[in-house]
Amino acid sequence: MSGPAPEGRNETAWRMFEADRASKNLGMRLVEARDGFAVVEMTVGPLMVNGHNIAHGGFVFTLADTAFACACNRDGGGVTVASGADVTFVAPAKEGEMLVATAVERVVHGRSGVYDVTVRRDGEVVAEFRGRSRTLPDRT
Helix, strand or coil: CCCCCCCCCCHHHHHHHCCCHHHHHHHCEEEEEEEEHHHHHEECHEEEEEEEEEHHHHHHHHHHHHHHHHHCCCCCCCCCCEEEEEEECCCCCCCCCCEEEEEEEEEEECCCCEEEEEEEECCCEEEEEEEEEECCCCCC
């Protein structure tokens, strides 16, 4: 499936996010989740800056990865995990700034998928992330 995100709340993503201690402890908030689409936001905290006094790339990647996970785990679709991801950092973010990651499904074929995530600060692109997903076989 590609194109605009389908309508309707993705309950699987919301339940998964509620159990995601890593993302929640970083202050992330799930704003929206539909099958194939998610928005997650995070404020850059004082423990997230590197020696250049900008957001450490690992935290920006983690925000994008969380949005990716919420977009690719769909209602009734089984457990989907990352099989790989790449990120391009475009602009720095600073302590106190709100980052918003928007994940969009590009294509799903069989158990594999491709998702793009754009991380923005006040509308300006900070990073572009491309995640590759794999839905695990049902083990029941």
